[in-house]
Amino acid sequence: MRIGVLPLARPTFDVPFAEAQAAAAFAALDATGHDLVGPRGLLFDAAATREALAALKGEALDRVLVLQVTFTDASMTCVIAEELTAPLLLWAVPEPRAGGRLRLNAFCGLNLAAHALKLRGKDFGWLYAAPDSPGLDESLALLVSGGLAAEGRGVEDRPDATFVDAKAVAGVLKRLGNARIGVVGEHPLGFDTCAYDPDAMARLCGASAERIELPALFDRARAADPGRIAAVRAETATRLGGLDAVDQEQLDRSLRVFAGLSDLAREKSLDALAVRCWPEMFTEYGCAACGPMAMMNGAKVPAACEADVYGALSALVLQELAGEPSLLVDLVDLDPASDTGVVWHCGLAPLTMADPSTPPRATIHSNRRMPLLHEFALKPGRITAARFTQAQGRPRLMIAGATMLQAPMSFTGTSGVLRFDADAGTVAERIMGEGLEHHFAFAYGEWRPQLRAVAGALGLPVLEIA
Incomplete structure (x- = not known):
């Protein structure tokens, strides 16, 4: 498949660590054999994200993947969902519970995006997994195939x-x-x-x-x-x-x-x-x-x-x-x-x-x-x-x-x-x-x-x- 990837982050978090996690995530994506399109550098603000988004509009995409490297608000994820027609996927990266600062807070960004997308009636698949986690290749295959769709399952x-x-x-x-x-x-x-x-x-x-x-x-x-x-x-x-x-x-x-x-x-x-x-x-x-x-x-x-x-x-x-x-x-x-x-x-x-x-x-x-x-x-x-x-x-x-x-x-x-x-x-x-x-x-x-x-x-x- 041809997958457009947009790696979102904020400079107030641990940028070197975020860059390392993004590089590892791209390596895992490359290993899937899919054709990846889009920037590999972190997109820190709306202007950078809009520029990358404009470039992707000219591509014939099978999937769009928002790589939630650090916490971000949901505004640009919603813009991406509105402007690109390919099925939307979200992948957020965990971090070690090491007792120091919260270096990425990506789960919270994923949560914020899920809420905003559901309010707008937008479908998406999601994954919360480290780039080096066991079984990641199977998880990515399931994500891309539509097997990890966000569906209401509360009681x-x-x-x-x-x-x-x-x-x-x-x-x-x-x-x-x-x-x-x-x-x-x-x-x-x-x-x-x-x-x-x-x-x-x-x-x-x-x-x-x-x-x-x-x-x-x-x-x-x-x-x-x-x-x-x-x-x-x-x-x-x-x-x-x-x-x-x-x-x-x-x-x-x-x-x-x-x-x-x-x-x-x-x-x-x-x-x-x-x-x-x-x-x-x-x-x-x-x-x-x-x-x-x-x-x-x-x-x-x-x-x-x-x-x-x-x-x-x-x-x-x-x-x-x-x-x-x-x-x-x-x-x-x-x-x-x-x-x-x-x-x-x-x-x-x-x-x-x-x-x-x-x-x-x-x-x-x-x-x-x-x-x-x-x-x-x-x-x-x-x-x-x-x-x-x-x-x-x-x-x-x-x-x-x-x-x-x-x-x-x-x-x-x-x-x-x-x-x-x-x-x-x-x-x-x-x-x-x-x-x-x-x-x-x-x-x-x-x-x-x-x-x-x-x-x-x-x-x-x-x-x-x-």
Whole structure:
């Protein structure tokens, strides 16, 4: 076959490692004997991708392969799907769980692309495998032949609203009906996963959104009283080691963001926050939002990255059920060989989730190199994952059961190794086949029966992926 290949990446990740993985992937593709067309250098931005895409339009292609070398947003993958008529294939590359920075984050990019393509009714095949993985030649043959098509395989049903813990469910419904979500800035381009319609959210559960411009948060942060910030720093130092080791001016800015978010939540009676945490937080203000948002999570005001409103709403439900902080995460790896996955989101976890074997420390963002982030492994225990999903344009409640395992940190920041109740391969198939969002919330404990009752009361189908 004649296959057009477009290797997508971002320069904020580990470029030399990405280039090595791309070269290995091309070597594996060459070994298949198919005729490969297109650039072999990484495409780092929309302009480079559009140039490569224009060249491919003149080719008679049997397949188009998007090589997801690092995380990218889904915008260019959607353009590729619209402008090239050949069947679309996606191949994302795993990376070792080595305890250092998240060097590629390709699974998350694959997840984001799957969601966006499914929303647009686009068919695709997908593969998540290392270029040197056993049996790769068979996997590539299956991918190219159409045997790895993304098809919805989650278990969906419509539960009723009855449940023995009626008081807990009633509490969740009341909290949802009155919930006010502070939306600070816009979600990033190409993140359909974080888009929301305020009217649809009101119909869903009664919650409302309070729009806040990002410069307004920056202004509040800059105006915070120095004495107040000194007190916040002193209190933080009692629970978080390593504060003296990070850039102190950037740390001060981070703590001021916490003060600004706290004031906004109090003054506007906000139950949760959805914050545009990049790039302007780094490029215009000069710090990471992760630590401040982790502190808000610890204060029981769930804070969702990338202005993910439905993610914040999902975290609020789990917090209400668990009576303790919840967390919104990326699923950054699924490994069928060990039957485990890794959840991560920079350094956003509240201190209550720290494994005692890894005392919490301050650190810097793995890509942008600025504080403040929390760093520790997530503690072991039973967890429940959930998400108000809009996958394929259908409102549902996604739920999953899993166990967080005691394991060393897979990546810097806050991360945890978990085992879903369904095997890792099945979970991956359900996520990609259903086109689920790249964020889900979790809390410690078993809350699936209560969540099913909440869904029943809201008239929502339940989509169980594990």
